[in-house]
Amino acid sequence: MAKKENVLIVALACSQCGRYNYYTRKNRQKVRAKLAFRKYCRWCRKHTEHKEV
Numbered sequence: 001m002a003k004k005e006n007v008l009i010v011a012l013a014c015s016q017c018g019r020y021n022y023y024t025r026k027n028r029q030k031v032r033a034k035l036a037f038r039k040y041c042r043w044c045r046k047h048t049e050h051k052e053v
């Protein structure tokens, strides 16, 4: 029987240019809200909000 998968790989996209710059893991049971982090975007060359997609 397959093990129940509760950890998702999610992409974090820059809110300015929309590119996917980061990937992170998220526990579906513990984290129910959408993730958002301030991270450096090398395309915008500045820190921007990166949101889960």
Ligand SMILES: [Zn+2]
Pocket (backbone or CB within 6 Å): 014, 015, 016, 017, 018, 019, 041, 042, 043, 044, 045, 048
């Ligand atoms: Zn960007």
